[in-house]
Amino acid sequence: xxxxxxxxxxxxxxxxxxxxxxxxxxxxxxxxxxxxxxxxxxxxxxxxxxxxxxxxxxxxxxxxxxxxxxxxxxxxxxxxxxxxxxxxxxxxxxxxxxxxxxxxxxxxxxxxxxxxxxxxxxxxxxxxxxxxxxxx
Numbered sequence: 001x002x003x004x005x006x007x008x009x010x011x012x013x014x015x016x017x018x019x020x021x022x023x024x025x026x027x028x029x030x031x032x033x034x035x036x037x038x039x040x041x042x043x044x045x046x047x048x049x050x051x052x053x054x055x056x057x058x059x060x061x062x063x064x065x066x067x068x069x070x071x072x073x074x075x076x077x078x079x080x081x082x083x084x085x086x087x088x089x090x091x092x093x094x095x096x097x098x099x100x101x102x103x104x105x106x107x108x109x110x111x112x113x114x115x116x117x118x119x120x121x122x123x124x125x126x127x128x129x130x131x132x133x134x135x136x
Contacts, residue, residue, distance in 0.1 A: 097104040 093104065
């Protein structure tokens with residue numbers, strides 16, 4: 001009878017060890033599958049982030065190019081503004097308008113017409129030949 005009890009205890013221990021090994025194997029496999037799925041998600045997120053970073057770097061490069069071009073245009077406009085300021089500083093238009101009103105009025109009117117013509121030309125789809133000639 002003792003042999004039977006010893007055999008039952010040994011079978012219980014071996015059965016418990018086998019059940020523990022099976023449980024460990026199943027839980028390890030489930031963890032491996034879960035981690036593989038999470039890795040796939042993280043890999044796709046990484047690819048999207050890398051694509052976004054590349055797009056942002058291209059946009060930054062484009063912005064830098066446009067900023068450089070804008071800075072050059074600003075310097076050109078400032079040079080023109082400085083030239084106009086120096087011309088106006090050299091001429092006293094008030095004194096000239098009082099001394100020769102017809103001469104100044106004609107020039108101012110022609111200049112205004114020319115400015116309006118240029119604005120219209122820049123904002124309209126008409127060609128230069130479609131515009132009316134400047135009256136003299």
